Amino acid sequence: MDHLQLDRLFNPKTIAMIGASSVPGKWGFMVLLNILKGGYAGTVYPVNPKGESILGLPCYRSIGEIPGTVDLAIITVPASSVSSLIDDCGKKEIPNVIVITSDFSETGHGGAILERHIVEKARGYGMRIVGPNTMGVFSAGPRLNALMPPVEPLHGPVSMFSQSGNVGTQMLSWGAEEGVGFEKYVSSGNEGDLTCEDYLRYFGQDSASRVILAYLEGVDPGSRLLPVAREISPRKPVIVFKGGRTRAGAHAAASHSGAIAGALGIYQAVFRQAGMIEVSSTQGLVDCAKAFSLCPVPRSNRVAVLTRGGGWGVITADALEENGLLLPPLPGDLVEKLDRILPRYWSRGNPIDMVAVVTAEPFMACLEILAQWEGVDAVLALGGRTGKLAMGSFRSQEVLSRLGIEETALARMEATFSEGQRKVNALLRQLMEQIGKPIISVTMGSNDGEPTESEERRTITYPTPERAVRALAALWQYRRIKDDVATTGQ
Amino acid sequence: MDHLQLDRLFNPKTIAMIGASSVPGKWGFMVLLNILKGGYAGTVYPVNPKGESILGLPCYRSIGEIPGTVDLAIITVPASSVSSLIDDCGKKEIPNVIVITSDFSETGHGGAILERHIVEKARGYGMRIVGPNTMGVFSAGPRLNALMPPVEPLHGPVSMFSQSGNVGTQMLSWGAEEGVGFEKYVSSGNEGDLTCEDYLRYFGQDSASRVILAYLEGVDPGSRLLPVAREISPRKPVIVFKGGRTRAGAHAAASHSGAIAGALGIYQAVFRQAGMIEVSSTQGLVDCAKAFSLCPVPRSNRVAVLTRGGGWGVITADALEENGLLLPPLPGDLVEKLDRILPRYWSRGNPIDMVAVVTAEPFMACLEILAQWEGVDAVLALGGRTGKLAMGSFRSQEVLSRLGIEETALARMEATFSEGQRKVNALLRQLMEQIGKPIISVTMGSNDGEPTESEERRTITYPTPERAVRALAALWQYRRIKDDVATTGQ
Numbered sequence: 001m002d003h004l005q006l007d008r009l010f011n012p013k014t015i016a017m018i019g020a021s022s023v024p025g026k027w028g029f030m031v032l033l034n035i036l037k038g039g040y041a042g043t044v045y046p047v048n049p050k051g052e053s054i055l056g057l058p059c060y061r062s063i064g065e066i067p068g069t070v071d072l073a074i075i076t077v078p079a080s081s082v083s084s085l086i087d088d089c090g091k092k093e094i095p096n097v098i099v100i101t102s103d104f105s106e107t108g109h110g111g112a113i114l115e116r117h118i119v120e121k122a123r124g125y126g127m128r129i130v131g132p133n134t135m136g137v138f139s140a141g142p143r144l145n146a147l148m149p150p151v152e153p154l155h156g157p158v159s160m161f162s163q164s165g166n167v168g169t170q171m172l173s174w175g176a177e178e179g180v181g182f183e184k185y186v187s188s189g190n191e192g193d194l195t196c197e198d199y200l201r202y203f204g205q206d207s208a209s210r211v212i213l214a215y216l217e218g219v220d221p222g223s224r225l226l227p228v229a230r231e232i233s234p235r236k237p238v239i240v241f242k243g244g245r246t247r248a249g250a251h252a253a254a255s256h257s258g259a260i261a262g263a264l265g266i267y268q269a270v271f272r273q274a275g276m277i278e279v280s281s282t283q284g285l286v287d288c289a290k291a292f293s294l295c296p297v298p299r300s301n302r303v304a305v306l307t308r309g310g311g312w313g314v315i316t317a318d319a320l321e322e323n324g325l326l327l328p329p330l331p332g333d334l335v336e337k338l339d340r341i342l343p344r345y346w347s348r349g350n351p352i353d354m355v356a357v358v359t360a361e362p363f364m365a366c367l368e369i370l371a372q373w374e375g376v377d378a379v380l381a382l383g384g385r386t387g388k389l390a391m392g393s394f395r396s397q398e399v400l401s402r403l404g405i406e407e408t409a410l411a412r413m414e415a416t417f418s419e420g421q422r423k424v425n426a427l428l429r430q431l432m433e434q435i436g437k438p439i440i441s442v443t444m445g446s447n448d449g450e451p452t453e454s455e456e457r458r459t460i461t462y463p464t465p466e467r468a469v470r471a472l473a474a475l476w477q478y479r480r481i482k483d484d485v486a487t488t489g490q
Numbered sequence: 491m492d493h494l495q496l497d498r499l500f501n502p503k504t505i506a507m508i509g510a511s512s513v514p515g516k517w518g519f520m521v522l523l524n525i526l527k528g529g530y531a532g533t534v535y536p537v538n539p540k541g542e543s544i545l546g547l548p549c550y551r552s553i554g555e556i557p558g559t560v561d562l563a564i565i566t567v568p569a570s571s572v573s574s575l576i577d578d579c580g581k582k583e584i585p586n587v588i589v590i591t592s593d594f595s596e597t598g599h600g601g602a603i604l605e606r607h608i609v610e611k612a613r614g615y616g617m618r619i620v621g622p623n624t625m626g627v628f629s630a631g632p633r634l635n636a637l638m639p640p641v642e643p644l645h646g647p648v649s650m651f652s653q654s655g656n657v658g659t660q661m662l663s664w665g666a667e668e669g670v671g672f673e674k675y676v677s678s679g680n681e682g683d684l685t686c687e688d689y690l691r692y693f694g695q696d697s698a699s700r701v702i703l704a705y706l707e708g709v710d711p712g713s714r715l716l717p718v719a720r721e722i723s724p725r726k727p728v729i730v731f732k733g734g735r736t737r738a739g740a741h742a743a744a745s746h747s748g749a750i751a752g753a754l755g756i757y758q759a760v761f762r763q764a765g766m767i768e769v770s771s772t773q774g775l776v777d778c779a780k781a782f783s784l785c786p787v788p789r790s791n792r793v794a795v796l797t798r799g800g801g802w803g804v805i806t807a808d809a810l811e812e813n814g815l816l817l818p819p820l821p822g823d824l825v826e827k828l829d830r831i832l833p834r835y836w837s838r839g840n841p842i843d844m845v846a847v848v849t850a851e852p853f854m855a856c857l858e859i860l861a862q863w864e865g866v867d868a869v870l871a872l873g874g875r876t877g878k879l880a881m882g883s884f885r886s887q888e889v890l891s892r893l894g895i896e897e898t899a900l901a902r903m904e905a906t907f908s909e910g911q912r913k914v915n916a917l918l919r920q921l922m923e924q925i926g927k928p929i930i931s932v933t934m935g936s937n938d939g940e941p942t943e944s945e946e947r948r949t950i951t952y953p954t955p956e957r958a959v960r961a962l963a964a965l966w967q968y969r970r971i972k973d974d975v976a977t978t979g980q
Contacts, residue, residue, distance in 0.1 A: 024903050102845075107835035164801020166873075170934050217804060243801060248817050249808030252800070255837045281956045282805060282934075310742070311654020311733060314707060315772060318739030327738050345597035347745045355592075383656075413514050444660050444772075466771045 005128055006194075006202045009096040010139040010184050012071035013042045015146070016063055016094065018085055019076035020046030022054045027100060028076040029055075030148055031136060038145030038152070045070070063088040070094045074136075074146055079103040079114060082132070086118050090125030097122065099132035100148060105190045106133050119192045134189030135165025138172065138182060141208065147187075149173075156181015158289050159209035161188055161199040163217045164243065171213070171286065179461075180289045183208050197225045204232035211292040213285060214240040214276075217253040226274040233275030234485040237292050237478050240276045241285045242267050275481045277474050284470060287462065291471035292478070294460040295438040298377040301325045301476045304370040305351035306363070307382040312444055313351030316380060316465040323473035327351065328375050341365045351382075360420025364427050371431040371439055378438040378472055381428060382465060425459040432460075438475060442468045495618055496684075496692045499586040500629040500674050502561035503532045505636070506553055506584065508575055509566035510536030512544045517590060518566040519545075520638055521626060528635030528642070535560070553578040560584045564626075564636055569593040569604060572622070576608050580615030587612065589622035590638060595680045596623050609682045624679030625655025628662065628672060631698065637677075639663075646671015648779045649699035651689040653678055653707045654733065661705070661776065669951075670779045673698050687715045694722035701782040703775060704730045704766075707743040716764040723765030724975040727782050727968050730766045731775045732757050765971045767964050774960060777952065781961035782968070784950040785928035788867040791815045791966045794860040795841035796853070797872040802934060803841030806870060806955040813963035817841065818865050831855045841872075850910025854917050861921040861929055868928040868962055871918060872955060915949040922950075928965060932958045 015035070021028035028048075032055055035044055046054040051061040060066050063073070063085070073094045075085055079101050089097050104115035115132060122129050130137060136147040140155040148165070153172040158180060162168025165187035172182055184206070186199050196216065203209040212232070219225050229238050244253035245267065271278045279285050303325050307313040317327055327350045330338075335348055341362050347353035352366060363381075370379050425441070432439040441461040462468040505525070511518035518538075522545055525534055536544040541551040550556050553563070553575070563584045565575055569591050579587050594605035605622060612619050620627060626637040630645040638655070643662040648670060652658025655677035662672055674696070676689050686706065693699040702722070709715050719728050734743035735757065761768045769775050793815050797803040807817055817840045820828070825838055831852045837843035842856060853871075860869050915931070922929040931951040952958040 103835065162801070164799060164804070166799025166934075167801035167805070170799075170802075174934075215801065217801070243804035243808065246808045246811035248811040249804050252804040252807040252817075252837075252839070252841050252843075255800070255839050255843070282954050283956065309654060309656025309660075310745070311652070311657035311705065311707070312660075314654070314733035314739050314742045315657070317742040318733065318736045321736035321738040327742075345593065347742075349742070349745050351742050353742075353745070444656075444664075464772050466773065 002198065003202060003205055005095050006198065008071045009098075009128070009130065009137065010144070010202075010206075011142050012096070012144065013142075014068065014070050014072070015040070015042060015044045015144075016047050016060075016066055016070045016073040016089075016092075017044055017076075018047045018063065018073055020048050020054045020059065021076075022052065026076075027148055030150065031074060031076060031100065031146055034145045034147050034150060039143045040145070041142045042071075042144075063092050063094075066092070071096065073097045074100065076100045079111070079132075083114070083118050083121065086121050086125075086127070090122070090127060093125075094127065096128050096130070098130040098134060098137055098146060099189070099192075100134055100136060101131075102133040104132040105192065115190060115192045122193060129193035130186060131189030132192055133165075135169055135187040137187070138185040140181075140183050147172075147185075152176060153185065154179070154181035156183065157208070157210035157293050158182050158213055159184040159203040159206065159211070160213035160215075160289075161186050161196050161203070162215040163188055163191075163196065164215055165189065167215045167243070167282070171215070171282075174286055175289060178286055178290060180286060180293060183210075191220075195220065195223065195225075197223050197228055200225060200232065200238070201228050204228065204236070210236055211289060212236060212238045213289050214238065215243065215285070216240055217243045226270060229274040229276050234482055237481075238274075238276045239279060239285065239288045239292065239474070240271055241279050241282065242271070275485070277477055277481070279474065283467065284474075287467050287471045288474045290460060290462075291438070291440075291475055294458060295432065295440070295475055296436045297475055297479045297482065298438055298472070299479065300377040302328050302376045303378045303380060303472065304328075304373060304376040305380045305382065306354070306366050306370055307351050308354050308363070309383065310347070310351075310353045310355070312382045312442075312465060313347070313353050316382060316442075316469065317351055319466045319469035323469050325378075325469065325473055325476065331375065334369065334373055334375075337369050338366060341369075359416075360424055364424060367424075367427060367439070368431065371435050371437060376437075378440070378475075379431075380440050380442060380465065380468055380472070381424075382442045383444060428459050438472060440468050440472060492688065493692060493695055495585050496688065498561045499588075499618070499620065499627065500634070500692075500696075501632050502586070502634065503632075504556075504558065504560050504562070505530070505532060505534045505634075506537050506550075506556055506560045506563040506579075506582075507534055507566075508537045508553065508563055510538050510544045510549065511566075512542065516566075517638055520640065521564060521566060521590065521636055524635045524637050524640060529633045530635070531632040532561075532634075553582050553584075556582070561586065562636075563587045564590065566590045569601070569622075573604070573608050573611065576611050576615075576617070580612070580617060583615075584617065586618050586620070588620040588624060588627055588636060589679070589682075590624055590626060591621075592623040594622040595682065605680060605682045612683060619683035620676060621679035622682055623655075625659055625677040627677070628675040630671075630673050637662075637675075642666060643675065644669065644671035646673065647698070647700035647783050648672050648703055649674040649693040649696065649701070650703035650705075650779075651676050651678055651686055651693070652705040653681075653686065654705055655679065657705045657733070657772070661703070661772075664776055665779065668776055668780060670776060670783060673700070681710075685710065685713065685715075687713050687718055690715060690722065690728070691718050694718065694726070700726055701779060702726060702728045703779050704728065705733065705775070706730055707733045716760060719764040719766050724972055727971075728764075728766045729769060729775065729778045729782065729964070730761055731769050731772065732761070765975070767967055767971070769960075769964065773957065774964075777957050777961045778964045780950060780952075781928070781930075781965055784948060785922065785930070785965055786926045787965055787969045787972065788928055788962070789969065790867040792818050792866045793868045793870060793962065794818075794863060794866040795870045795872065796844070796856050796860055797841050798844050798853070799873065800837070800841075800843045800845070802872045802932075802955060803837070803843050806872060806932075806959065807841055809956045809959035813959050815868075815959065815963055815966065821865065824859065824863055824865075827859050828856060831859075849906075850914055854914060857914075857917060857929070858921065861925050861927060866927075868930070868965075869921075870930050870932060870955065870958055870962070871914075872932045873934060918949050928962060930958050930962060 019028040045066045046059045105112035151173045154176045244250040509518040535556045536549045595602035641663045734740040
């Protein structure tokens with residue numbers, strides 16, 4: 001029942017945009033603009049007492065004037081006007097209202113009273129409220145981008161709820177830069193009515209949400225968030241980043257979301273019990289979202305590392321051991337296979353150091369052998385992307401002509417490199433799909449070589465081995481969460 | 491004496507490029523091309539028995555044919571030919587030779603014998619050798635880019651030596667993307683003759699090298715690297731990233747550089763004793779290089795945090811406490827000053843949460859107050875860069891015209907934002923210079939807004955608060971290293 005009601009929140013056919021404005025910079029303009037340029041599949045009704053046309057749409061003076069059913073109302077008007085608008089929405093039988101308006105419980109006692117008042121009123125109508133003081137909602141299915149900041153999320157399997165609107169929307173934006181696609185997102189705001197627990201339960205039941213991400217600051221003592229997470233986690237990963245882990249952070253959180261951040265230091269154990277995967281940095285949250293979106297869950301913690309440069313192999317080996325992952329030694333038959341491809345002075349160990357072999361073909365041949373090796377359940381391919389590093393400096397025509405370098409020779413070399421790159425990427429994707437192990441590319445220090453085409457985005461890439469290893473360690477942690485449940489028969 | 495000889499290595503007036511080639515892809519082509527397009531200020535003599543013109547330069551059949559003095563020879567020919575070339579260089583009285591050629595001690599016993607042979611021969615001539623198996627040398631002064639991969643480093647105060655050529659050159663390339671400029675760089679290769687100790691001592695005495703970076707895998711038991719570091723560290727920061735910290739990493743290092751990685755786990759204490767700043771990730775190495783290049787060293791660990799979004803303040807507060815930095819409470823007079831600028835519901839605590847104030851002016855006014863506050867010695871400014879996030883979605887003309895949005899209104903808004911951005915950046919730089927405290931900007935999840943103009947690059951920026959905090963913690967660690975020496979009177 002709640003699920004159906006929240007389904008109308010995330011998949012509304014009709015939206016009333018209350019406080020719609022034609023003044024750039026006003027939230028009633030920004031949110032409406034985001035909805036329209038996002039290509040929202042349903043109908044949006046701007047509501048403004050002035051009744052003008054806004055952003056090319058006919059405007060309604062009041063909610064009552066809107067013809068037909070409204071699934072969702074979005075309110076951006078000042079706090080003092082919200083209460084009577086809730087009545088209007090109630091009379092119109094609108095099931096869900098997003099209250100973007102701030103100046104409620106987050107600003108003190110007076111705001112808290114007003115917040116309780118509108119929530120109680122809404123409940124009387126059987127209405128659910130997102131917020132108040134929320135930065136909005138995103139949903140890929142109906143192409144609904146009802147957010148305050150002009151973020152354009154990629155579409156993908158990740159659904160997120162966030163107790164900070166800024167952190168959440170910037171994750172959407174950051175995800176878009178790093179190829180992480182989102183299915184649904186909600187900024188939970190003050191959680192006057194709907195709470196993180198509700199969103200988590202909904203995402204758990206929503207088949208389009210395959211990976212769940214959470215930014216949490218504090219959870220109400222009566223919340224069932226953790227048991228709900230425990231029920232969901234064997235079926236889909238629940239990744240959490242906790243703000244307010246320290247005394248200083250908890251103090252800041254109390255003044256931010258008003259959340260009681262709870263006894264310091266108990267969260268880690270509690271998250272673990274609930275089968276949640278805790279990450280320790282904002283970067284880790286994005287990196288994990290990417291890994292869980294693109295990779296299968298490995299069967300073991302045994303990893304092969306392929307590298308073109310010994311030092312990077314050393315750094316990766318350190319990171320693996322520090323994160324509880326293993327580098328099994330190469331069996332004799334595998335060494336023999338690799339001997340046929342590599343120069344005689346290759347490392348003959350794992351990491352497999354190809355030593356200054358820069359062409360794509362031997363790299364690909366090694367990759368295939370390692371992916372098929374039954375002794376490992378994941379492969380890290382370092383330096384798969386050589387294109388940018390190799391060609392960066394040949395771009396200047398001025399330099400070329402000054403040096404009298406034949407341009408065609410360099411163009412051929414460049415074409416060879418980028419063609420090699422495409423082939424390596426395609427093989428990485430193909431092997432991961434066929435063999436069902438994480439096969440992760442590491443570019444080492446450069447995001448610029450990142451794939452931008454949507455097909456290419458399915459090649460999983462990190463700029464540093466440490467980030468790749470931490471993401472892989474999270475995948476392995478999730479395997480144990482699943483296995484643990486299987487063993488104990490839950 | 492050694493210093494003068496190494497000075498000729500890093501500031502050669504003339505270079506013999508032995509094994510120069512006109513075949514793209516060959517190292518004798520790549521290195522020469524890098525030297526030429528880098529705009530090397532001296533004269534380079536290609537040497538090749540075929541004696542053709544290479545890359546527009548007259549070519550010499552042998553080293554002996556080169557007229558006048560040669561300060562530096564670079565050798566890329568196969569290992570078997572190196573020994574007789576060392577003789578030729580010796581007869582020509584060339585003081586320094588970079589042996590890029592591999593297949594020496596790193597490939598086994600035979601190679602080790604050959605390496606010892608050429609080093610002994612070179613020493614007989616009073617010649618110093620970089621490598622063998624090095625990826626080359628960079629030096630900003632003479633614009634010398636004698637590197638194998640086509641990297642184009644930015645010029646700046648950082649000098650680096652690396653026991654992995656790949657790690658080192660990719661740091662140069664990565665640094666260029668993140669605005670970190672280099673003064674000198676050397677890939678130490680097999681360290682058959684010159685070792686890390688020599689390079690460190692040289693950088694310590696070189697006034698142009700203001701920040702020293704090191705990638706280390708292992709140090710010979712007889713090395714004086716650590717006492718040399720201890721002598722230098724009170725005068726300039728020595729930042730080290732250690733490969734082979736774990737059993738797996740040390741094992742990989744042994745097969746890579748042949749270095750004996752030493753007893754596990756003792757390095758941290760040893761680096762600390764030597765006054766070196768150890769970083770724990772490749773990203774940390776780049777981030778620290780940036781902080782030490784651009785920031786003054788703070789007098790205390792007290793920090794003010796300015797943010798536009800409460801959640802980011804919480805995350806930053808956690809990171810600060812986890813890294814031993816403090817957020818002092820705001821004194822009453824400071825609260826009063828900020829009250830005049832901020833909306834009535836601002837946080838009134840540190841972090842200073844401006845709460846949804848998106849314009850530049852109040853941000854700048856707060857920044858100025860915080861920078862001048864004597865209770866803190868560093869400021870983190872979160873969300874100073876709003877340009878990209880704010881404007882990203884307004885770029886599509888198609889969308890604008892479909893929605894009938896007046897383009898000029900949006901263009902005005904965009905101009906306001908980017909003008910605000912420029913003003914904020916200029917103020918960040920100006921305050922840091924005037925007041926002498928680190929004033930660090932954090933973009934939160936986006937590198938795209940990074941300054942690219944050389945003036946703008948002096949604004950210090952990180953994409954995540956965690957990275958900014960770790961870099962700031964390293965600056966604070968360096969303050970204690972300096973103070974410790976001052977106290978103990980060393």
